[in-house]
Amino acid sequence: MSSTLWRPKILLIKKQKMTFDEIVNYRRSVRHYKNIPIDSDIVKHCIEQATLAPNSSNMQLWEFYHVTNPEILKKLAVACLGQQAATTAQQMVVFVTRQDLHRKRAKEMLTLETQNVQKNSPSEKQAKRIKTWNMYYGKVIPFLYSRFLGILGVFRKIMVNLIGLFRAITYQVSENDVRVVVHKTCALAAQTFMLAMANEKYDTCPMEGFDSRKVKSILNLPFGAEINMVVSCGIREENGVWGDRMRVPFEEVYQRI
Ligand SMILES: Cc1cc2nc3c(=O)[nH]c(=O)nc-3n(C[C@H](O)[C@H](O)[C@H](O)COP(=O)(O)O)c2cc1C
Numbered sequence: 037m038s039s040t041l042w043r044p045k046i047l048l049i050k051k052q053k054m055t056f057d058e059i060v061n062y063r064r065s066v067r068h069y070k071n072i073p074i075d076s077d078i079v080k081h082c083i084e085q086a087t088l089a090p091n092s093s094n095m096q097l098w099e100f101y102h103v104t105n106p107e108i109l110k111k112l113a114v115a116c117l118g119q120q121a122a123t124t125a126q127q128m129v130v131f132v133t134r135q136d137l138h139r140k141r142a143k144e145m146l147t148l149e150t151q152n153v154q155k156n157s158p159s160e161k162q163a164k165r166i167k168t169w170n171m172y173y174g175k176v177i178p179f180l181y182s183r184f185l186g187i188l189g190v191f192r193k194i195m196v197n198l199i200g201l202f203r204a205i206t207y208q209v210s211e212n213d214v215r216v217v218v219h220k221t222c223a224l225a226a227q228t229f230m231l232a233m234a235n236e237k238y239d240t241c242p243m244e245g246f247d248s249r250k251v252k253s254i255l256n257l258p259f260g261a262e263i264n265m266v267v268s269c270g271i272r273e274e275n276g277v278w279g280d281r282m283r284v285p286f287e288e289v290y291q292r293i
Pocket residue numbers: 063064065066067119121241242243244245246265281
């Protein structure tokens with residue numbers, strides 16, 4: 037007697053990996069996501085990949101808030117001015133700068149660089165290299181990253197302008213300049229994250245249209261934290277991307293020297 041039981045066939049759909057070119061082209065800012073959950077472990081992995089982004093002096097003055105809680109997502113959508121990219125998002129990642137952690141990070145980096153020298157440098161060069169790292173993370177970085185009502189930046193500007201009379205030097209040392217550095221670094225992590233998500237065929241939308249006070253309060257962030265970007269996540273709805281991709285002619289922005 038033959039069995040009448042119907043057994044569903046397990047379909048093993050192997051995700052086809054994209055090339056880098058395909059990933060870059062696949063990534064679009066998506067404003068309307070499908071009402072389909074996405075895997076938070078995959079999103080978390082993409083955030084881990086984002087931490088491999090280049091960052092100034094390896095200070096890693098960033099934090100990533102991976103929001104999956106539906107109540108918090110609703111609040112965040114309001115803080116993101118009710119944009120559809122936020123209201124339809126399945127998850128969100130808030131990219132946060134933490135310039136206020138510069139002393140802690142400089143200490144951590146000094147320890148890591150010292151270990152790195154001990155492991156990889158010839159023994160006769162170790163003392164000198166460790167001294168250089170001590171100078172850099174122990175003195176230069178704390179001096180450069182400190183903030184006090186803009187005054188420390190003015191002082192640093194005067195200093196570099198004087199030194200600049202005799203040798204090449206970085207002039208971007210005002211308190212606002214350093215703040216830009218920290219945000220630049222965080223934005224590189226955000227871009228790495230969005231490409232990592234595209235690699236998983238997950239969609240994103242970077243948003244700077246948000247009420248930063250509300251976002252900070254929802255996430256209970258300390259005074260020194262700043263919101264760099266909110267990135268909504270999900271799977272694109274059929275019309276989730278607004279039209280064709282538009283860029284000014286490449287020749288207008290490309291200069292070969
Ligand atoms: C820093 C930054 C902030 C952005 N803020 C918003 C935003 O608040 N809302 C939005 O819908 N798109 C936002 N975008 C997405 C841009 O509009 C989008 O990247 C641009 O139109 C190019 O489209 P594409 O990303 O699909 O190539 C932002 C992008 C960046 C890089």
